[in-house]
Amino acid sequence: MTFNQLTIKEALDALTSGSLKIEKLYQDLDLSIQDKNKLYNIYLNFNTDAKKEAKLLENTQLKGLPIAVKDNFCSKNLPTTASSKILENFIPQYESTVTKRLQKAGGVIVGKTNLDAWAHGSSTETSDFGPTLNPRNPDHLPGGSSGGSAAAVAADLCLAAIASETAGSIRQPAAWCGTVGLKPSYGRVSRFGVIAMASSMDTPGVISKTVEDACLVLNSFAGPDSRDATCYQNPAPDFSKFLDQDIKGLKIGLIYHDLEGLEEVNEKLAQELAVLSQLGAKVEKVQALDPHHAIAVYTVVQRAEVSSNLARFDGVRYGKDRAFFGDEAKRRIMLGTFILSKGYAEQYYNLAQKVRTLYLNDFAQLFKKYDVLVSPSSPGFAKKLDASAGSPMFGELEDILLEASSISGLPGISVPYYRDPQSNLFLGANFVAAMWREDLAIKVADAFEKNTKWNTWRNR
């Protein structure tokens, strides 16, 4: 075993006890990166000072540990491309709140990871710099948009990764790559310095090896920020407090259990959830609002907000001109422009925002009775390379089980619940809680992870 294969918790313990020197961890990491990065196309750019920075951070919370960062977080003096040709040569003059706080807590940016261009997609295949391959099985996609971050974790090319989600972009790639993905409540984490996609849903979060690691990393940057007016003003809790808790008496609702085409993934999930009953939780099937309309709501709201947010790329102040947008971005900007135009805004945009309310109302009802809701994160295993070609709705359809909670702003965590022995591909379970109740999702996800055999790092 090499030291880059450690979890955040293991590495912190080893550094504290003196059994590990940070230089050694970076040596192992460098070798793995040389070995695998080109093969899988994970990092687009590296921070060449990473090791030097890490050596000075011994007495910090994260002790100089190497963290991968999705390339839509602005990092001062490091290229930030959003995987787009337009921003190919863009060097931000300021730091995103997330990466600034991460660094202050002693996390070191190893490099910037590939994503679907502008985070438009669920495959990394819309990246202007080529797709990332799934390190679990390189014939398959890593998912997206945070596919590079999920792959970096799965391939041990970092100890944890920063990612962002609008509707599925943390949890779906986390599921496909056999890692943990934590999407906090909308507003729990500042969006300042994240290249905006759909501002009413964009949420920074973590992709990690364990639930515990996700909490340790989220602790470094969650909480109010005067630079993002949509941030929750209450201080964020210490998320690691919710680990190793008794889940006895918690009520867990299994949703989307009767959706067509999901028989296999749902059957496996129901089997695995038995462990939560053994731990004293009450697990039962419950009917949630059909998620199909959430695809349409998300599509309308996302396209509308994209057309507005991407209007700033004029090729005058920074970046190349609008002729350099890739096909997917063009499609989304133009559909959003259409949806917001006179005569169609009422028909599409306003209607979608009303249907969005139906989902919020439905979740409000469900959370009166249940502490946590659970379903598969994705309808199936990671798809093969080229799966998204010719399908303008690929991502939306792949994220059908995540969109309803995303448009409602809810926190969720995806943890592995099955590994196929033939393909080496994983399924992830999505634990969702009410707004600001990350504590409940973490408690249940952590208990599930520690009492099942599917986490690669806990069961090596």
Place this chain on the structure above:
Amino acid sequence: MSKKQVDQNQIKDIAKLAHIPISDIESQQLAKDFAKTLAVVDQLKTADVSRIDSTHQVTAFKNVTREDKVDESLSFTQAEALANAPQQKDGFFLVPKVLTTEDN
């Protein structure tokens, strides 16, 4: 269910509004992609939303303001502001010409 079609001329108008240069071949493809996406989006019309309000943001926070004070740390220096400009002159961004006269 009504099938919403957007023809190539409409696509070209939308492209103009969105400032996206597109070719004839692209406008054909985009018309097809629009149809596929709108087929999914049109399903919304089957939802019953009578007496339902719109949700534009999920946190329900209202009137979040800050003191009206200059924060130097949020401001760029001129050099920083221009650092990524493709073209600049005398400390300004150089922008494409938008007005023409008969002489040029």
